[in-house]
Amino acid sequence: MSHTNLTQVMAPFGSSFNQICSVKLDGSNHIIWRSAIIPLIRGRKFDGYLFGTKQCPPKFLDKSEEVNPKYDEWYSKDQIFLGWLYGSLANNIAGQVTEFMSSTNELWLAIEELCGANNKAQVQVHRTMLQAYRKGSQTMMEYLKKMKEISDSLAIAGSPVSSKDLISCTLAGLDSEYLPIVSV
Incomplete structure (x- = not known):
C-alpha cells in the first residue's frame, strides 16, 4: 500500500x-x-x-x-x-x-x-419497571422524574415509549388519593 x-x-x-x-x-x-x-x-x-x-x-x-x-x-x-x-x-x-x-x-x-x-433483556426489564413502578411515599416530583428516567432508558435502548403509554403507566402507579385525577 x-x-x-x-x-x-x-x-x-x-x-x-x-x-x-x-x-x-x-x-x-x-x-x-x-x-x-x-x-x-x-x-x-x-x-x-x-x-x-x-x-x-x-x-x-x-x-x-x-x-x-x-x-x-x-x-x-x-x-x-x-x-x-x-x-x-x-x-x-x-x-x-x-x-x-x-x-x-x-x-x-x-x-x-x-x-x-x-439490549433485548434491558428493554424487557425497563418495560416491566415502567408498568410496575408505584409512587408510594415519594413526592410527585420524585415519582415523575423516575418514570421519565425509565422511559428515557427505553428510548436509549431503541424502544421508545409513546406519550400515551407513559401517561397510562404513570397514572396506574398513583395511590388511591389520586383516584379523582386518574378516573378523569
Whole structure:
C-alpha cells in the first residue's frame, strides 16, 4: 500500500480514537454507541469492512506464492480499522469479544450479537419497571422524574415509549388519593 493511501486510512482516526468519538461501548449504551460509530464509518467509506460487503481478496496471485497487492491493501486497512473499532469498546465488552479479533466484520458481528441480546433483556426489564413502578411515599416530583428516567432508558435502548403509554403507566402507579385525577 502506498504511503498516501495508508495516511488517508489512518487520518480519520488520528492518534487516539477518543479524538473521533467519545462514546465507548460499555454494554448499557449500545444504541448510542452504534449511532455514533456508523456515521463515522460510512463517512470514510469503511462500511464494507464493517458489514462484510468488502470481501477479502485472495492472499496470493493465481497459482503463485506472490502476495496479491490487493490483499495487502485490504488486510492493512481492515487491521487498522479493527484496532480502531476495538479501541471504541470499554474493558468489560472488549474482554468478551477478544477472540473475534481476526477481522473487523467478525468483531462487529460479535458485538452485535452480544449487545443485541443484552439490549433485548434491558428493554424487557425497563418495560416491566415502567408498568410496575408505584409512587408510594415519594413526592410527585420524585415519582415523575423516575418514570421519565425509565422511559428515557427505553428510548436509549431503541424502544421508545409513546406519550400515551407513559401517561397510562404513570397514572396506574398513583395511590388511591389520586383516584379523582386518574378516573378523569
